[in-house]
Amino acid sequence: MAKQISTAVSDLVLSLTCLLSSYDIFVKKENVFLIYGFILLGMASFAGVARFSGCDSVKDLHRSLSVHAGAVGLPWALLLFASIQLNQGAKLSLVSPGWDILVIIGMHVCTTQYENTRQMLIPATLIGLTYSAIINSNQNYLIASGCLLLSGLIGATGKIGPIHRVDLFHYALCAAVYALRSGLLSTV
Numbered sequence: 001m002a003k004q005i006s007t008a009v010s011d012l013v014l015s016l017t018c019l020l021s022s023y024d025i026f027v028k029k030e031n032v033f034l035i036y037g038f039i040l041l042g043m044a045s046f047a048g049v050a051r052f053s054g055c056d057s058v059k060d061l062h063r064s065l066s067v068h069a070g071a072v073g074l075p076w077a078l079l080l081f082a083s084i085q086l087n088q089g090a091k092l093s094l095v096s097p098g099w100d101i102l103v104i105i106g107m108h109v110c111t112t113q114y115e116n117t118r119q120m121l122i123p124a125t126l127i128g129l130t131y132s133a134i135i136n137s138n139q140n141y142l143i144a145s146g147c148l149l150l151s152g153l154i155g156a157t158g159k160i161g162p163i164h165r166v167d168l169f170h171y172a173l174c175a176a177v178y179a180l181r182s183g184l185l186s187t188v
Contacts, residue, residue, distance in 0.1 A: 004052040006163075010170035011048035017174040018042030021181035028185055037069075037077035038177060044069040045170065074148065077180055140183030147176035 019042050022035040044065035051062045130145045151172035158165050 037073035
C-alpha cells in the first residue's frame with residue numbers, strides 16, 4: 001500500500017484528540033470507564049497512523065479496531081453520559097465497575113457477530129445524544145450529534161475534489177470527541 005500521508009495526519013490528529021480528551025476526563029472525573037470509548041477510538045486512529053504511513057502489517061488490526069470504536073466506543077460513551085444525566089452526576093458507571101466490564105464485552109461480541117447490531121447502535125447513539133442535548137440544554141451534545149451525523153454522511157471512501165473523504169471523516173470525529181468531552185466535563 002502506498003503511503004497516504006494526509007490520512008496518517010488526520011488519524012494522528014484524531015488520536016491526539018482522543019488521548020487529550022481521555023486525560024482531561026480521567027483527571028477531572030477519576031473514572032476509567034468514562035474514557036473507554038475515547039481510548040478505543042484513539043487506539044483505532046493510532047493504528048491508522050501506522051497503516052497509512054506505509055505499515056501494511058497493521059491493516060487488519062486497524063480495520064477491527066475501527067469497527068469496534070464506531071460501534072462500541074461512541075455508544076459506550078453515550079450510555080455513560082445518559083447514566084450521569086439520569087442520576088444527576090451521582091453515578092459514573094452504568095451499574096458497577098464489574099458489570100460495566102461485562103456490558104463492554106457483550107457489546108464487542110454483538111458487534112463482531114451481528115452486522116445488524118452495529119447498524120443499530122450508531123443511529124441509537126445519534127438519537128440519544130440529541131435527546132440528551134434537548135433535556136439537559138447542553139449544546140455540546142447537540143454539536144457532537146451533528147458531527148457524528150456529518151461524519152456518517154461524509155463516509156470514509158472516495159474523494160471530494162482533491163480531499164480524501166476519510167480525512168474529512170476523521171476531522172468530523174475530532175469535533176465530535178471534543179464536544180462529547182466538553183459535555184461530560186460540564187456535567188456535575
